[in-house]
Amino acid sequence: MKFLYQQLLAFxxxxxxxxxxxxxxxxxxxxxxxxxxxxxxxxxYAFTLKNEALDITKKSGQAVIRLNVTELQTAEKLLYSQHTRFTIYTANNEIMYPKKTKQISNAAISKEDWEDLQRGKIIRNRNEVRPNTSSIDVDKTANKNIKIIDIYTPCFDSNGNLVAVIMVGEDISTLSDAVNRISQNLVVIFAIALIIGVFLSTIIAHYLTKRITKLRQATSLVADGNFDVEISTNERDEIDKLSSDFNSMVTSLRESSEEIKRQERRREEFFADAAHEMRTPLTTIxxxxxxxxxxxxxxxxxxxxIELMRSETNRLIRLVNKNLDYERIRAGNIALNKSEFGVQGVVSNIVSQLESKAEEVGDKFEINIPKNLKVYADYDRFVQIIFNVTQNAIQFTNDGLIKISAEKGFNELIIHISDTGIGMEEKDLKNIWERYYKADESRTNTKYGESGLGLSIVHKLIELHGGKVDVVSKKNVGTTFTLIFPDKDED
Known part of the structure; x- marks a missing residue:
């Protein structure tokens, strides 16, 4: 269906x-x-009848109802002109007044309604079509069905016992006719509005379709690979805004074309790296x-x-676990158990674990952390963050110095981990948080940098803590990671 008709139908x-x-x-x-x-x-009416025509007294502990027949007959005459009748039921669900020939309904009250009445509820009914046996208006409704609405009002004695029920019913056939006339007028109004709508919708839809056709033609050119398309726009309305967005989209597509190629190369490298990482230990085993x-x-x-097989197996397990851990963290499927704890003790333990690795490449540690400095974080994940960044520093530093310091900021803790290693170029800084990215391909198979997942996990965990991480690096000078953890929110 053409857009013109779609717009027309929409309007x-x-x-x-x-x-x-x-x-x-x-x-x-x-x-x-x-x-x-x-x-x-x-x-x-029911309230008036109860007060004026019903006298509820007690005799020998039992409620006795006396009817003021004169008042009831007078009320009956007054209500007759308003097409209204009433019926009074006893506590035994039997009709007390009026005589059977004048009753608006001969039916007893249902068990469900009776239970509601005993709880003091006034029952309302409507649109009940009944034969005109009561002769509410002999001249106008004889030999016709009448439409009745009625209410059932409970009457209680001084002890709260239900002793009588007053039913008042009214013929609303005349009122229903008036409502029907209103509905007929509404149908006429609806038809007129529809005709006017068809005319206006055709004009508006044609105007909009003409402008969108230009967008469609430009889109076809982009689909054919032409990213030099540009649509003129005056910023008058949403379609002009759409045209402006289209121009921005084309520019982004042009810029992302190279990025797509780069990502494709990264994907191929990822499969090659993953296969290589697994093939080596599997071949050995x-x-x-x-x-x-x-x-x-x-x-x-x-x-x-056997010890070599165990080592290679553990290497595979680490690789798989890091991938699984990364996916869980990326999907937000981990729960952080945050608490306050000292930073110095944690960092000292991590340095002790990595000291032998650092000595193998001639690296030394320098720690400058106040003893009473605390951080609010998940303990295990905090350890994982510091461990990964420190291990990364060891991986890219030979015969150098690795400094770890911490300080208190404004409602936050700031940790600096710096090294005097090979550093990174600007292009590498933009990509180090990507999975399997390695700034120095010559170190792909280093003993401690086998997966390329460490910094990706660090970035995701810092985000989950509500903090942020920044990195500054200079080629052949060194790299500094700054990790920021927010304090506990007192609110």
Whole structure:
């Protein structure tokens, strides 16, 4: 379907829904007001009958009802002209007044309604079509069905026991006719609005479609690979804004074309790296297993072979666990158990664990952290963050110095981890948080930098803590990571 017709249908649908909804609401409210006024009026009649024509006394502990027949007959004559009748029921659900020939309803009150009446509830009924057996208005409604609304009002004695029920019913056929006339007028109004809507919708839809056609033609050119398209815009309305956004989109597509190619290269490198990382330990394990199976490994070397297989297996487990951990963190499927604890003790423990690795490449540590300085974070994840950044510093530093310091900021803790290693270029700083990215490809297979996931995990964990991480680096000078953890929110 062409856009012109879609717009036309949209405008028409809007008009139909709006006018239709307003009509239905108006009709419903008018009808409801008719019923509400009639019910309130009948409740007033029932209250008057109870006070003026019913005398509830006690005799031998039992409630006795005396009817003032004169008052009831007078009320009956007055209500007759308003197409209204009433019936009085006893506590045994039997009709007490009037005589059967004048009753508006011969039916007993249902068990469910009776239970509601005993709880003091006034029952309202409407739109009950009944044969005209009561002759509410002989001249106008004879031999016709009448539409009745009624109420049932409970009457209690001084002990709160239900002793009588007054039912007041009214013929609302005349009122229903008035409501029907209102609905007919609404239909006419609806038809007129629809005709006007068709005319206006056609003009507006044609105007909009003409402008959107230009966008469609430009989009076709972009789909064919032409990113030099530009649409003139005057910023008058949303379509001009859309045209402006389209121009921005084309510019972004042009700029991202190279980025897509770069990401594709990264994807290929990722699969190659992952395959290489797994193939090496798997090849080692497989060779050793074959040697053990064919008993070609000397007895004195078996223990060393088993230890090597264990080491390679742990390497695979670390690689898989880091991938799984990264995905859980990225998806937000971990819960942080934050608490306050000292920074110095944690950092000292981490340095002790990494000291042997640092000594292998000639690195030394320098720690400058106040003893009473505390951080509000998840303990295990905090350890993981500091460990990964420090290990990264060891990986890219030979015969250098790794400094770890911390200070109190404004409602935050600031940790600096710096090294005197090989540093990074500007282009590397933009990508170090990406999974499997390695700034120095010559160190892809280093002993402590095998996965390229450490900094990606650090970045995600800092974000989960509500903090931030910044990195400054200079080629052949060194790198400094700044980690910021917000304090506990007192609110």
């Amino acid at each position: 028409l649908a809007l008009i139909v829904v709006t006018v239709g909804t307003l009509s239905i609401l108006f009709f419903h409210l008018s009808k409801q007001m008719v019923y509400e006024n009639a019910w309130n009026q009948m409740e007033g 497989n060779g050793l297993l074959e040697g053990l199976a064919y008993d070609v490994i000397p007895e004195e070397s078996k223990e060393k072979s």
